[in-house]
Amino acid sequence: MLAALGIQTVLAFIFLGFVFNLAALHAWIERKQSALMQDRIGANRAWITLPWKWALPINWILMPFNKLGLFHPIADAIKMFTKEDYIPPSGNKFLHTLAPCLSLFFALVGFAAIPFGNTIEIGGRVISLQVANINVALLYIFAMASMGVYGVVLAGFSSNNNYAVLGGLRASSQMLSYEIAIGLTVMGVVMIYGSLNLQELVRAQGNYLLGWLPLWGVVVQPVGFLLFLAAGIAETKRIPYDAPEGESEIIGYFVEYSGMKFGMFFFTDYLETIMIASLATTLFFGGWQVPYLMDAGFHFPWGQAISLSPLLVSLLQILSFVLKVLFFCWLFMTIRWTLPRFRYDQLLKLGWHYMFPIALANVFVTAIILLVIEGM
Amino acid sequence: MIKTKIVHRPKLNFWQKLYFPEVFRGVLLTSRHFFKNLILHFFHSFGLFRRIAAAVTIQYPEEFWKLPSRLRTRHRLTKREDGSPRCVACMMCETVCPARCIYIVAEEHPDPNIEKRPKSFDIDLGKCVYCGFCVEACPEDAIRMDTKILDIAAYSRQGMMLDMNELLNPTTFIPRREASRKS
Numbered sequence: 225m226l227a228a229l230g231i232q233t234v235l236a237f238i239f240l241g242f243v244f245n246l247a248a249l250h251a252w253i254e255r256k257q258s259a260l261m262q263d264r265i266g267a268n269r270a271w272i273t274l275p276w277k278w279a280l281p282i283n284w285i286l287m288p289f290n291k292l293g294l295f296h297p298i299a300d301a302i303k304m305f306t307k308e309d310y311i312p313p314s315g316n317k318f319l320h321t322l323a324p325c326l327s328l329f330f331a332l333v334g335f336a337a338i339p340f341g342n343t344i345e346i347g348g349r350v351i352s353l354q355v356a357n358i359n360v361a362l363l364y365i366f367a368m369a370s371m372g373v374y375g376v377v378l379a380g381f382s383s384n385n386n387y388a389v390l391g392g393l394r395a396s397s398q399m400l401s402y403e404i405a406i407g408l409t410v411m412g413v414v415m416i417y418g419s420l421n422l423q424e425l426v427r428a429q430g431n432y433l434l435g436w437l438p439l440w441g442v443v444v445q446p447v448g449f450l451l452f453l454a455a456g457i458a459e460t461k462r463i464p465y466d467a468p469e470g471e472s473e474i475i476g477y478f479v480e481y482s483g484m485k486f487g488m489f490f491f492t493d494y495l496e497t498i499m500i501a502s503l504a505t506t507l508f509f510g511g512w513q514v515p516y517l518m519d520a521g522f523h524f525p526w527g528q529a530i531s532l533s534p535l536l537v538s539l540l541q542i543l544s545f546v547l548k549v550l551f552f553c554w555l556f557m558t559i560r561w562t563l564p565r566f567r568y569d570q571l572l573k574l575g576w577h578y579m580f581p582i583a584l585a586n587v588f589v590t591a592i593i594l595l596v597i598e599g600m
Numbered sequence: 601m602i603k604t605k606i607v608h609r610p611k612l613n614f615w616q617k618l619y620f621p622e623v624f625r626g627v628l629l630t631s632r633h634f635f636k637n638l639i640l641h642f643f644h645s646f647g648l649f650r651r652i653a654a655a656v657t658i659q660y661p662e663e664f665w666k667l668p669s670r671l672r673t674r675h676r677l678t679k680r681e682d683g684s685p686r687c688v689a690c691m692m693c694e695t696v697c698p699a700r701c702i703y704i705v706a707e708e709h710p711d712p713n714i715e716k717r718p719k720s721f722d723i724d725l726g727k728c729v730y731c732g733f734c735v736e737a738c739p740e741d742a743i744r745m746d747t748k749i750l751d752i753a754a755y756s757r758q759g760m761m762l763d764m765n766e767l768l769n770p771t772t773f774i775p776r777r778e779a780s781r782k783s
């Protein structure tokens with residue numbers, strides 16, 4: 225019992241470390257990727273160099289990091305921690321402080337249900353590489369994601385600022401509209417693989433269609449995948465769905481936030497991006513599955529086989545998960561720096577008039593096809 | 601008669617209305633830039649293909665834009681062969697200056713062939729509008745605006761005042777290095 229708890233804690237820390245570092249790195253990815261996309265260079269002035277003579281080799285090691293601007297997130301953190309933390313005197317002090325904590329908390333707890341690898345065997349003990357093996361993991365994740373809007377609404381409400389309230393209202397209506405679309409798109413996947421448990425879902429994606437095509441979610445649910453991407457970006461409240469925080473018009477629910485509390489909202493955005501990226505990976509891109517990698521090694525459809533040790537297989541699977549998540553993070557960042565913002569009415573119209581009916585139709589078509597296949 | 605031109609909104613065709621193909625096209629365009637620049641930056645860090653630029657950025661304090669030769673930059677006073685200012689304190693520039701930012705105090709020149717010389721010659725750059733009229737007005741070619749100094753900043757209004765010494769030897773502000781990059 226205690227050992228299991230310890231293992232789970234270690235897993236939680238490993239995954240949390242991955243998520244946290246990736247989120248912090250997102251600040252850097254955002255700057256550098258947008259710079260590259262726009263033919264710029266990007267922030268590269270936060271250098272760490274040691275002034276002493278003996279530190280020359282250390283400086284030499286630090287140099288590439290300096291040149292890539294990798295220390296800018298640290299500079300950001302220092303700035304945010306040392307800035308004045310202002311609470312509007314007419315606002316609600318308690319709720320104002322609580323809001324960013326709620327946002328961050330609900331963005332983080334969802335990660336517990338994401339499987340980042342198959343089982344790994346250490347010392348005769350089989351460990352499932354997942355922080356919490358929840359039977360209804362999918363429901364749990366969406367529940368947590370929608371709880372996250374409380375933080376946003378509270379932030380708008382407690383600031384006693386009309387723009388902040390507007391931002392909070394927009395965020396809640398946007399969440400409401402897209403949560404439904406996202407839930408429906410996911411239904412298709414759940415119907416096909418027949419489980420709400422994410423680990424089971426990923427295992428089911430290890431089968432092959434016609435013997436060579438991996439039976440990933442994106443293969444059997446292409447429409448669902450596109451809808452999930454579109455609605456998922458809406459969940460993260462980033463461009464093109466950034467009406468709640470439209471910097472150029474209402475600034476958004478965090479108008480009255482400064483210092484690290486603002487930083488927490490910012491961090492939440494990045495965490496939600498990673499969350500949607502890992503969900504897209506798990507549901508539609510086979511999670512930790514590597515094509516043609518079985519428990520004993522590679523089995524290619526043309527008959528060739530390479531046997532690998534179980535540990536190596538596990539590591540490859542974890543690597544595959546990480547790479548897929550990184551790919552989706554890259555994709556979301558690209559979309560964020562490509563598209564302009566939707567107007568608020570366009571946004572709701574897109575959600576209710578297009579995404580919701582298409583998602584519904586997708587569920588129906590999937591159900592009919594499944595029935596037909598079962599009947600055969 | 602007023603001619604009005606009615607601009608019709610372009611009608612979107614089916615593919616554009618679907619939105620996804622257009623998003624895909626946009627993403628394709630931006631990611632093409634992304635990968636091209638990424639690969640170029642990678643090669644640049646090994647010193648390869650330096651001639652193909654990966655970014656239009658000019659890293660300012662280290663690199664400079666090549667300035668056009670006729671650009672009006674900070675003033676300077678030209679000197680005679682013996683190092684004294686060419687200015688004869690005729691007050692032409694002070695008179696013509698639309699911003700009234702030149703302050704000259706004249707005194708007698710020891711050389712009887714030259715009537716006057718400036719005792720003090722101050723320009724308030726905080727007021728100057730860089731019109732170049734002072735250069736045009738000067739009969740002695742004594743004032744010029746070709747130092748190529750652009751980074752002028754001070755913590756106080758007083759700091760924007762240039763005295764005669766500064767104008768004759770424009771060095772207190774960091775002088776522009778040779779343009780290290782072709783425009």
Ligand code: SF4
Pocket residue numbers: 693696697698699700701702723727728729730731732733734735
């Ligand atoms: S450039 Fe124009 S404003 Fe400036 S000192 Fe000369 S005449 Fe005056």
Ligand code: SF4
Pocket residue numbers: 686687688689690691692693694704737738739740741742743
């Ligand atoms: S116009 Fe020329 S010579 Fe006359 S005072 Fe000005 S700088 Fe001196």
